[in-house]
Amino acid sequence: MNAKVENKSRRLTAEEQRTWRAYHLASTRLQEAIDRDLQRHSKIPHAYYLIMAMLLEAPKHRMRMTELAESLLISQSRLSHATDRLQGLGWVRRDADPSDRRANVVCLTDAGVRALAEAGPGHIATLVENLFSRLTEEQVRQLHDISIAMFGALGQEP
Amino acid sequence: MNAKVENKSRRLTAEEQRTWRAYHLASTRLQEAIDRDLQRHSKIPHAYYLIMAMLLEAPKHRMRMTELAESLLISQSRLSHATDRLQGLGWVRRDADPSDRRANVVCLTDAGVRALAEAGPGHIATLVENLFSRLTEEQVRQLHDISIAMFGALGQEP
DNA sequence: TAAGATTGATACTTCAATCTTT
């Protein structure tokens, strides 16, 4: 890729440098705030919350492992380990898939639905406090567009 | 805090929801891209790169542990573990502080300076490819302002 | 007692290797 070569010799402008520093600090701290709050109030790491939230939206609260991993953009390995843990907590169950004996289906249990319901409001409060209450409506739109632009750029390595 | 109570019963608007999803995906993937590239090309986790980069900017490439941890907004424990590892790699050294025998001073070694110099261009290329080449100049300014606004909101819990 | 720093335990992520079924 030619752009890659160009980028190698390029430097960041002062504007880019200060933006990168501010962005990195802000996103790191938001991540930490979310994780800390979720962990303190509900004993759920954010990554696991996202897994359960995805299941909640699925028909019958069920999804195949691979499908779930792809939806969340995480590795199968990671999902497998996480599922072990969530199963141990009783929030999730693994069922065999009758149509393909290689496949497994993860299913949110009633306890899982409850845990999610209890964690939800606090999590949203964290988001509002740390993100949305700090931004104007226009900034929220800008952040959306910026994020879409950033996202499209990723994951395109050979 | 009253805002906290208000936030608890509040829901995210559709605009906020899609923004949060896009933002979370984009920031996660950027983090992963940075870590992967740094690890692949230079065997340095991003967190360790940041520690060394901070030392590089310090007078004589030296800082006290506490000072360094505060500058980076990380815990002393985390810095201590990281310093163990970096010392093992020969990129950093621990010296006693003559003026306060409780204190330790971390110092970037010549090998550390070299490792940083080798990693730098690739790391900047990653940032350019995944972030700056995707944004207009105006979006870079917007992202800066948004990040500053977000950052101010954090770390104010009791 | 508090400040500076380290330690150990536990938990999460990543990577490569493996196993089974298609």
Add this chain to the structure above:
DNA sequence: AAAGATTGAAGTATCAATCTTA
């Protein structure tokens, strides 16, 4: 051989406990 999924090892993060010096 490829797809679906799991496993184990190694690395990093977090938290609470500890140790030493001020």
